[in-house]
Amino acid sequence: MGVWIILDTKFVALLLLIAAFALFYGYMTLAKGGMKIKARAFPAVAAISEAIGRAAEMGKPVYYSTGMGQGTLNNQLNGPQTLAGISILGYTTRLCAKSGVKITYFTPIADSLPLVEETMRTSYMAEGKPEEFNPAVAINFQNEQSPFLTASLGWIQREKPAASILLGGFYYESVVLGEAGNTIGAMQIGGTANTHQLPFLVATCDYTLIMEELYAASAEISGNPDVLGSLRGEDILKFFVLILLGLGFILALVNNNSLISLLKV
Amino acid sequence: MSQIYKREMVFIVTGVVALVMMLDYFFGKNIPGISGAGNISSTLQTWALIIQLMAIGLGAINLIQVHYRQISRKTNMAVYSAWFMGFFALLLLLGFYKLATGVELYPYTWIFKNVYVSLGTTLYAITGFYIFSAAYRAFRARNIDAAILLIGGIFVLLANAPIGEVIWGGFPLIGNWFNNVGQVPGMRTFTVVGALGLLAFGFRALIGKERGFYSEVQ
Numbered sequence: 001m002g003v004w005i006i007l008d009t010k011f012v013a014l015l016l017l018i019a020a021f022a023l024f025y026g027y028m029t030l031a032k033g034g035m036k037i038k039a040r041a042f043p044a045v046a047a048i049s050e051a052i053g054r055a056a057e058m059g060k061p062v063y064y065s066t067g068m069g070q071g072t073l074n075n076q077l078n079g080p081q082t083l084a085g086i087s088i089l090g091y092t093t094r095l096c097a098k099s100g101v102k103i104t105y106f107t108p109i110a111d112s113l114p115l116v117e118e119t120m121r122t123s124y125m126a127e128g129k130p131e132e133f134n135p136a137v138a139i140n141f142q143n144e145q146s147p148f149l150t151a152s153l154g155w156i157q158r159e160k161p162a163a164s165i166l167l168g169g170f171y172y173e174s175v176v177l178g179e180a181g182n183t184i185g186a187m188q189i190g191g192t193a194n195t196h197q198l199p200f201l202v203a204t205c206d207y208t209l210i211m212e213e214l215y216a217a218s219a220e221i222s223g224n225p226d227v228l229g230s231l232r233g234e235d236i237l238k239f240f241v242l243i244l245l246g247l248g249f250i251l252a253l254v255n256n257n258s259l260i261s262l263l264k265v
Numbered sequence: 266m267s268q269i270y271k272r273e274m275v276f277i278v279t280g281v282v283a284l285v286m287m288l289d290y291f292f293g294k295n296i297p298g299i300s301g302a303g304n305i306s307s308t309l310q311t312w313a314l315i316i317q318l319m320a321i322g323l324g325a326i327n328l329i330q331v332h333y334r335q336i337s338r339k340t341n342m343a344v345y346s347a348w349f350m351g352f353f354a355l356l357l358l359l360g361f362y363k364l365a366t367g368v369e370l371y372p373y374t375w376i377f378k379n380v381y382v383s384l385g386t387t388l389y390a391i392t393g394f395y396i397f398s399a400a401y402r403a404f405r406a407r408n409i410d411a412a413i414l415l416i417g418g419i420f421v422l423l424a425n426a427p428i429g430e431v432i433w434g435g436f437p438l439i440g441n442w443f444n445n446v447g448q449v450p451g452m453r454t455f456t457v458v459g460a461l462g463l464l465a466f467g468f469r470a471l472i473g474k475e476r477g478f479y480s481e482v483q
Contacts, residue, residue: 013291024465074314074317080467113320113324150388176391176392203400211462213462216465219475234461234462
């Protein structure tokens with residue numbers, strides 16, 4: 001056995017990963033078995049239905065984007081954020097289909113397009129309005145940031161959407177889209193796990209999903225108790241990380257770097 | 266039935282690929298056939314790249330559909346769509362010419378350098394104005410939190426502007442402290458909780474519980 005297991009810090013990382021997955025799975029099973037999970041409601045998620053209602057009353061469309069995300073789903077930092085954004089897009093599209101509100105999705109990520117089209121088509125079908133789905137509502141810009149941004153700005157200025165929803169892996173377009181939405185008075189909901197863009201979304205949007213909230217939002221939307229169980233597991237993991245941080249702090253005070261060496265990958 | 270088949274296929278493919286990539290990362294060359302050139306891990310990564318490139322082709326079709334619809338319906342955007350179609354066809358022809366002959370024609374380079382790059386750079390520069398107006402909104406001292414943010418922001422601003430040091434030598438010291446020390450714990454906390462959220466999201470996706478992007482209704 002010892003021959004093929006690398007006995008280095010990667011092995012510690014693997015053990016921690018397995019422990020984390022076991023924790024998530026354990027709480028998901030407990031929640032499925034009837035354990036009550038109280039999940040904090042995200043104001044930003046609740047605001048989505050409010051924004052769609054506003055759009056329906058005003059007779060205006062909704063702008064939706066998952067951001068630049070390095071131009072591909074095949075990116076370890078931004079790919080999951082784009083997927084999280086697409087998960088929430090499904091819910092938003094369903095609300096739009098229900099209220100008769102037009103939604104247009106802009107993306108520079110060409111490889112996300114099949115997922116987006118399927119997600120939006122399914123949402124229209126779920127509301128019994130498959131004929132209202134038009135593939136042209138998902139517009140892509142071939143991995144290019146500037147054309148995506150220019151077209152978005154033009155569309156926002158022309159159509160004056162009642163709501164602008166920016167959820168995903170954003171780069172400098174966050175502040176541009178956020179300010180463009182503010183200029184026309186759109187209700188804005190933003191969210192990203194890119195720390196460098198978070199301040200811009202907080203400054204420009206009415207509601208923001210910060211870091212892990214972006215990933216947790218779809219769990220809250222689904223309302224499945226077993227999915228919510230993973231959020232409880234995540235909270236327990238946070239306490240574990242806090243303990244590790246405290247321990248590392250104390251050890252660093254006595255010039256002991258053993259914990260840092262053990263966890264460094 | 267086809268929907269169920271499609272969903273199960275997505276779960277299976279996701280699960281198998283994730284497992285192979287994890288094995289490659291954690292056990293590397295210790296498992297024969299997993300990593301290294303020509304082995305399963307690198308083959309999967311090549312497939313991912315091919316699918317990504319195919320998606321670009323799909324994206325081009327999507328663009329043509331969108332703009333063709335604008336032109337055929339004679340909307341107020343039709344003129345821009347026609348403009349797009351013209352340039353699309355021109356660059357496609359020039360690109361094919363380069364592929365066939367290996368010669369890059371001057372208009373191809375000229376359009377890229379003098380139209381595309383210039384417009385992109387201009388747009389990026391405009392961001393400065395957007396940041397300015399966003400900062401104005403963020404720094405309005407409406408409550409005690411916003412007032413603290415405003416004070417911190419002024420120090421950071423004056424630390425970065427040459428005039429700050431001229432006014433008072435302490436501005437760069439305090440501003441840089443905010444930059445290098447004050448904001449670090451907060452940002453690191455964000456990074457840690459973001460990573461934990463990603464872990465839980467990845468696990469849910471792996472076992473097929475994160476269904477929003479699997480074309481399932483939530």
